[in-house]
Amino acid sequence: MTVKEIFETMDYGPAPESAAEALAWLVDQGDKFGHYIDGAFTKPGKGFDSRNPATGEVLAKLTQAKQADVNAAVSAARNAQPKWEKLGGAGRAQYLYAIARLLQKHSRLFAVLESLDNGKPIRESRDIDIPLAQRHFYYHAGMAQLMKSELPDAQALGVCGQIIPWNFPLLMLAWKIAPALAMGNTVVLKPAEYTSLTALLFADICSQAGLPKGVVNIVTGDGAVGEMIVNADVDKVAFTGSTEVGRRIREATAGSGKELTLELGGKSAYVVFDDADIDSAIEGLVDAIWFNQGQVCCAGSRLLVQEGIADRFHDKLRARMDTLRIGDPLDKCIDVGAVVDPVQLQTIKGKVESNTAGHVHQAACELPANGCYYPPTLISGLETSDPLMQEEIFGPVLVSSTFRTPEEAVELANNTRYGLAATVWTENVNLALDIAPKLVAGVVWVNATNLFDAAAGFGGVRESGFGREGGWEGLTAYTKPKAKAKPLTKIEAAMGEGAPVDPIDRTAKMYVGGKQARPDGGYSKPVWGKSGLLGHVGLANRKDVRNAVEAAAGAKGWSKTTGHLRAQILYYIGENLSARAGEFAARIDAMTGKKDGAKEVEASIQRLFSAAAWADKYDGQVHGVPIRGVAIAMKESVGVIGALCADESPLLGLVSAMAPAIAMGNRVVLAASEPYPLAATDFYQILETSDVPAGVVNILTGSHAELAKPLASHLNVDAVWSFSSTDLSKDIEVVSAGNLKRTWVNNATAFDWSVDHSRRFLQAATEVKNIWVPYGE
Numbered sequence: 001m002t003v004k005e006i007f008e009t010m011d012y013g014p015a016p017e018s019a020a021e022a023l024a025w026l027v028d029q030g031d032k033f034g035h036y037i038d039g040a041f042t043k044p045g046k047g048f049d050s051r052n053p054a055t056g057e058v059l060a061k062l063t064q065a066k067q068a069d070v071n072a073a074v075s076a077a078r079n080a081q082p083k084w085e086k087l088g089g090a091g092r093a094q095y096l097y098a099i100a101r102l103l104q105k106h107s108r109l110f111a112v113l114e115s116l117d118n119g120k121p122i123r124e125s126r127d128i129d130i131p132l133a134q135r136h137f138y139y140h141a142g143m144a145q146l147m148k149s150e151l152p153d154a155q156a157l158g159v160c161g162q163i164i165p166w167n168f169p170l171l172m173l174a175w176k177i178a179p180a181l182a183m184g185n186t187v188v189l190k191p192a193e194y195t196s197l198t199a200l201l202f203a204d205i206c207s208q209a210g211l212p213k214g215v216v217n218i219v220t221g222d223g224a225v226g227e228m229i230v231n232a233d234v235d236k237v238a239f240t241g242s243t244e245v246g247r248r249i250r251e252a253t254a255g256s257g258k259e260l261t262l263e264l265g266g267k268s269a270y271v272v273f274d275d276a277d278i279d280s281a282i283e284g285l286v287d288a289i290w291f292n293q294g295q296v297c298c299a300g301s302r303l304l305v306q307e308g309i310a311d312r313f314h315d316k317l318r319a320r321m322d323t324l325r326i327g328d329p330l331d332k333c334i335d336v337g338a339v340v341d342p343v344q345l346q347t348i349k350g351k352v353e354s355n356t357a358g359h360v361h362q363a364a365c366e367l368p369a370n371g372c373y374y375p376p377t378l379i380s381g382l383e384t385s386d387p388l389m390q391e392e393i394f395g396p397v398l399v400s401s402t403f404r405t406p407e408e409a410v411e412l413a414n415n416t417r418y419g420l421a422a423t424v425w426t427e428n429v430n431l432a433l434d435i436a437p438k439l440v441a442g443v444v445w446v447n448a449t450n451l452f453d454a455a456a457g458f459g460g461v462r463e464s465g466f467g468r469e470g471g472w473e474g475l476t477a478y479t480k481p482k483a484k485a486k487p488l489t490k491i492e493a494a495m496g497e498g499a500p501v502d503p504i505d506r507t508a509k510m511y512v513g514g515k516q517a518r519p520d521g522g523y524s525k526p527v528w529g530k531s532g533l534l535g536h537v538g539l540a541n542r543k544d545v546r547n548a549v550e551a552a553a554g555a556k557g558w559s560k561t562t563g564h565l566r567a568q569i570l571y572y573i574g575e576n577l578s579a580r581a582g583e584f585a586a587r588i589d590a591m592t593g594k595k596d597g598a599k600e601v602e603a604s605i606q607r608l609f610s611a612a613a614w615a616d617k618y619d620g621q622v623h624g625v626p627i628r629g630v631a632i633a634m635k636e637s638v639g640v641i642g643a644l645c646a647d648e649s650p651l652l653g654l655v656s657a658m659a660p661a662i663a664m665g666n667r668v669v670l671a672a673s674e675p676y677p678l679a680a681t682d683f684y685q686i687l688e689t690s691d692v693p694a695g696v697v698n699i700l701t702g703s704h705a706e707l708a709k710p711l712a713s714h715l716n717v718d719a720v721w722s723f724s725s726t727d728l729s730k731d732i733e734v735v736s737a738g739n740l741k742r743t744w745v746n747n748a749t750a751f752d753w754s755v756d757h758s759r760r761f762l763q764a765a766t767e768v769k770n771i772w773v774p775y776g777e
Helices: 003-009 020-028 067-086 088-105 107-118 122-150 169-182 197-208 223-231 243-253 278-289 307-321 342-353 406-413 429-438 471-476 542-554 556-560 563-579 581-592 597-614 652-663 678-688 704-713 729-736 758-764
Strands: 047-051 058-063 154-156 159-163 186-190 216-218 236-240 259-263 269-272 302-306 359-362 377-380 397-403 421-425 443-446 479-481 510-512 515-517 524-529 532-538 621-623 629-637 640-644 667-671 697-700 719-722 742-745 766-774
Touching: 020 107, 067 154, 067 159, 067 186, 067 216, 067 223, 088 107, 088 122, 088 169, 088 197, 107 122, 107 169, 107 197, 122 169, 159 169, 159 223, 169 186, 169 197, 169 236, 169 471, 186 223, 197 216, 223 236, 223 243, 236 243, 243 259, 243 729, 269 278, 269 406, 278 307, 278 397, 278 421, 302 307, 302 406, 307 377, 307 397, 342 397, 397 406, 406 429, 421 429, 429 443, 429 766, 471 766, 510 542, 510 678, 524 581, 532 581, 532 678, 542 640, 542 667, 542 697, 542 704, 556 667, 563 581, 563 597, 563 652, 563 678, 581 597, 581 678, 597 652, 597 758, 640 652, 640 704, 652 667, 652 678, 652 697, 652 758, 667 704, 678 697, 704 719, 704 729, 719 729, 729 742, 758 766
Parallel strands: 159 186, 159 236, 186 216, 236 259, 269 302, 269 421, 302 397, 377 397, 421 443, 443 766, 640 667, 640 719, 667 697, 719 742
Antiparallel strands: 047 058, 154 479, 359 377, 510 515, 510 697, 524 532, 621 629, 629 766
């Protein structure tokens, strides 16, 4: 093509990136790789091919890890961890800085190798993936430097098993390894089977940086290797991948005491209002869904357009789709590269071909004859219930529907089992900042999409997983409190016989929806003290759990109230409890046979006052992200929290869980102390006289073992906490995998209720939503 022809047609000429250096590096390694264990590469063994999805050519031979390889990697990490942590934050920071600098030094090598291995356009890997990976190591080097002063009570978890997907191979590695190393952990990482090459190049970088042996270990292989890591002697599992696999990992780690973070799938809404800059919104949509061939967990794959502009928007979108360029990922003029593997390509084809609804438009572009290519696709006119509006496709396929009002837009956007990300386009800043907090998603972009930075946490809610990558919240997920936990001791109820202490019947009911309610089953049990029979309490069953959760769900307006109002009510509860302190202290002493009741009541009052103090002060942040705009980290309530309260501290355990939870706008279903429930039943009267709205606090009595599974399996319960002296951790975590609700369980370790743990409770009672708001013309 001549210069004249280029000016006349405005067509792009080819701008190929040379693959010579990347291929030379592979040749230098013999085109065969073993694992990276204890600071060195192992001898290559039997395994599988790593192929270029754009051509089908074999790039290298990789080794399939065996159990012995995983064991060796974990052992190396375990041996290295104490010295690595003892090095201190400042010492670790130097290594992280060195890795960041080496990533910059070899940035083009990484970018080309990433595009060869993954199929994404070189300009994406060059301008987005690799710089962001560098940013994470620089950022977390600073976090390591600040750990001693900013996280003085935190320590490393130990050895972290990390499993990453194939869509952002090096970036996902950086998201996982950088914070783990910064906090003093060591890691065993498994890259995706399809895309392991940049992880192996990173291992080479670790050696060049002089990283101590065993701090980073990388094993390659298929999903079976990931399963080995999950079951290995690791202290934390961090997984990014599909919701289906994440659910299995939750079940596999249940009751093990291993920390777990899951960053899973999504079906993110891309909401366009009628006052939006349509051309900008369409360009944003190109980045939202055709970036990385749509193989992005937070891809804006579900377009919702306001009816008044829907026809014009779709017409302009189809025209823009027809100008997209598809082809060789190493051509810098290419917009859409190759899908990662023939298996994934067939999955995309199968989902689109099975759809019979709506109107299908595919970009009018010629596909290369060879390689895993799929054309950018729009399916418009779908209903909310259509499978493609609900299921993640993970390919360059956009589905579309319309809405009329902002309220309907929110309902449609939230009508999904996922909750990873969302995008809002409008020129009305009031509308944008009204809609963004209402969207059930961990990240919301306003007039932009796919903005990421190490300073702003990324992660989802619902079945998009739990935990965050990046930011302070992502960092603390790699730490634990320095205090040593003691083994859990089962608290048994006192037994007795004879007449009651008080001849007047004292059979307590449940507290559900602001009223006292009889147990559904009609059964009750006696509560004995050393002095005799103290009364009876009802035995709750799954229907009582259902009723309590319904009442809590009906009180969702509590989450919209101000922190100031919630603080006033908590202070009021504390004041009313203080007025009856002697009565509650005597009740506790009578049940437990001890003389600590007065101390427990006073501590309970202080917990209420602390929660009230925090209600309007547990603030979010504005992150210093490198854009002309802000990333606002908002702390939002989790929703409905079910809690099995401490047995040994019948009032303090209940109040310590309840107060921070409702201070943050949650509603709670509390299972009272099993052996000593009367402190909770007496507490009903405090709640009834303290202006607590109906349904905000619900209290059940009975067997924790009987109540744990109904709470953990209920789809309208968003989190379950267990501080029971009966170790129910495994049961709760297994059942919670159904909708991947958050859990906080004691794993057979005791909790020191004499210490104020309000900050830990506040953290567990909130989700962090990052709202990105660019500004300027």
